[in-house]
Amino acid sequence: MSEADVDLGPEIDPRVFDSIDFQKNPFPVYRQLRDHHPIYHDRFHNRWVLSRYWDVDGAFQDNGSYDRAMYKADGPYEFGSRHIFGPNILEYGNSDEHRRLRNIVAGQFVGQKLQDFIPMIHQISEEVIDRFIDASEVELVSQFASQVPIRVISNMLGLPREDEDMFVTWYQHLIAGLGFGGEHLMRGLNARNEMWDYIDPIIKKRSVDPGEDLLSRICTAELAGSRMSAEEIKGFVALLLAAGGDTTEKAIANMWYHLMYTRPDQMVLALENEDLWENVFTEMMRYDPVVHAQFRFTTREIEIHEDVIPERAGVILYLGAGNRDERAFDNPDTFDILRTDLHMGRENRSGRYKDGKNGHLGFGIGQHFCMGYAMARQESAIACSKLAARIKDPRPKNSTHPGISSPSIDSGGFRSPEDLWIEFNR
Amino acid sequence: MKIHIDKTKCYMSGECYYNHPEIFKMGDEGYPEVIYSDLDKNEIKQHAQEAAEVCPATALKLEL
Numbered sequence: 001m002s003e004a005d006v007d008l009g010p011e012i013d014p015r016v017f018d019s020i021d022f023q024k025n026p027f028p029v030y031r032q033l034r035d036h037h038p039i040y041h042d043r044f045h046n047r048w049v050l051s052r053y054w055d056v057d058g059a060f061q062d063n064g065s066y067d068r069a070m071y072k073a074d075g076p077y078e079f080g081s082r083h084i085f086g087p088n089i090l091e092y093g094n095s096d097e098h099r100r101l102r103n104i105v106a107g108q109f110v111g112q113k114l115q116d117f118i119p120m121i122h123q124i125s126e127e128v129i130d131r132f133i134d135a136s137e138v139e140l141v142s143q144f145a146s147q148v149p150i151r152v153i154s155n156m157l158g159l160p161r162e163d164e165d166m167f168v169t170w171y172q173h174l175i176a177g178l179g180f181g182g183e184h185l186m187r188g189l190n191a192r193n194e195m196w197d198y199i200d201p202i203i204k205k206r207s208v209d210p211g212e213d214l215l216s217r218i219c220t221a222e223l224a225g226s227r228m229s230a231e232e233i234k235g236f237v238a239l240l241l242a243a244g245g246d247t248t249e250k251a252i253a254n255m256w257y258h259l260m261y262t263r264p265d266q267m268v269l270a271l272e273n274e275d276l277w278e279n280v281f282t283e284m285m286r287y288d289p290v291v292h293a294q295f296r297f298t299t300r301e302i303e304i305h306e307d308v309i310p311e312r313a314g315v316i317l318y319l320g321a322g323n324r325d326e327r328a329f330d331n332p333d334t335f336d337i338l339r340t341d342l343h344m345g346r347e348n349r350s351g352r353y354k355d356g357k358n359g360h361l362g363f364g365i366g367q368h369f370c371m372g373y374a375m376a377r378q379e380s381a382i383a384c385s386k387l388a389a390r391i392k393d394p395r396p397k398n399s400t401h402p403g404i405s406s407p408s409i410d411s412g413g414f415r416s417p418e419d420l421w422i423e424f425n426r
Numbered sequence: 427m428k429i430h431i432d433k434t435k436c437y438m439s440g441e442c443y444y445n446h447p448e449i450f451k452m453g454d455e456g457y458p459e460v461i462y463s464d465l466d467k468n469e470i471k472q473h474a475q476e477a478a479e480v481c482p483a484t485a486l487k488l489e490l
């Protein structure tokens with residue numbers, strides 16, 4: 001029996017969304033939502049919820065009706081995603097400004113630019129593996145998954161390689177601060193301050209003497225005739241760390257978790273055939289993606305499923321629920337890297353594919369479609385296949401695992417296992 | 427000016443209609459459709475050129 005097979009009936013107590021049960025296993029509630037409340041008005045949290053595949057897809061596409069930021073005639077924008085890092089592209093809703101900001105960096109993670117970075121991704125993966133290969137065991141999250149993406153980004157930004165370890169430590173404290181709060185928060189804020197002190201002079205230098213790197217590009221990009229302020233530049237860098245580092249880290253962890261604990265029979269296949277790691281990535285992005293929910297605000301009244309969402313209402317798009325919709329996928333609660341009804345190739349901003357199959361919703365769709373989609377896929381697949389090639393007979397160190405859990409949706413955190421121990425032979 | 431969309435090349439990446447909703451919209455199947463726009467001729471030309479450059483499939487051709 002899969003974890004989603006519990007039938008909870010039609011009644012939903014909205015406090016369930018704050019419960020530990022939901023964070024650990026949201027899938028039965030997703031099913032309730034899809035089957036009984038395709039549009040759910042959560043009066044307790046004062047918001048609405050969409051959960052079916054085509055409704056989530058439709059809302060992502062319909063930028064005229066669903067905006068990521070809320071415009072108030074008498075005040076500043078109020079944002080769907082507030083970030084302790086500072087202002088960034090996520091905060092510009094669906095405006096022209098957003099499009100301009102996006103275009104500064106969007107091209108840097110795809111096509112030839114990305115291909116140029118591939119050898120570096122290979123090299124960094126190998127170096128990180130070298131550090132633990134003699135131990136015959138690895139805690140995958142802290143020793144591998146959280147190491148590779150951040151080193152790659154640090155390289156893209158053109159930071160000196162000898163500073164990388166320092167950068168990784170700051171990053172890990174920062175992300176822990178975001179995710180767990182409490183004592184972690186103070187350490188996180190300290191790390192952020194140290195990181196800013198480190199990067200401030202580099203920003204100054206690159207602004208007057210730019211190189212070919214990503215940071216120089218961000219420093220010198222002109223928006224409507226003027227450059228970004230140092231604060232905005234740092235916001236951008238922070239966004240790359242969180243949106244590009246933390247997510248990819250968690251993608252790698254979720255891939256191994258589901259192979260080891262959900263489908264060990266298919267882990268064998270991936271270990272034997274390195275081409276299958278892209279399938280593992282794609283099916284993970286459907287079955288249990290890193291990001292399960294995105295916020296939107298309505299810009300007009302919306303009629304849907306014989307109900308009406310008012311203007312300026314908050315709406316949660318549960319892409320994690322849409323991905324498990326039997327209206328879009330057969331046996332949606334089965335993790336299957338050989339699935340034939342899911343588009344397994346590269347994702348599209350439009351979510352439409354020539355093979356006629358449905359894609360996963362894990363990168364969003366449309367205007368805010370993930371800019372790092374191609375990089376995340378390649379980086380995850382490369383890192384995992386490198387690891388698979390180096391470690392022999394990998395197996396879970398513990399026969400049971402407490403499971404993946406998501407932080408509360410309001411914290412904006414990402415879903416992944418806290419740790420993942422793997423034993424292997426050399 | 428005319429914009430030709432080569433549907434055999436286009437793989438529905440969506441870049442044209444999301445970056446330039448003033449010129450394109452997504453058709454039912456996912457391919458772009460050119461729409462009426464109140465931009466002046468020069469601006470349209472400029473935006474269309476940008477879209478053609480960005481298209482990852484080189485599926486957009488302009489007839490100036």
Ligand code: HEM
Binds near residue numbers: 239290364
């Ligand atoms: C597996 C890893 C990743 C996942 C699961 C992921 C997920 C997402 C999702 C769901 C969105 C849409 C947000 C929305 O609709 O409001 C998004 C946007 C974004 N992602 Fe990713 N992402 C990943 C990797 C990356 C990487 C590697 C980068 C950059 C290097 C990146 C940069 C961004 C940026 C900048 C946006 C905002 C785009 C915009 O608003 O126009 N992401 N991501």
Ligand code: SF4
Binds near residue numbers: 438439440483
């Ligand atoms: S940008 Fe090119 S490939 Fe993408 S939808 Fe437009 S025409 Fe098709």
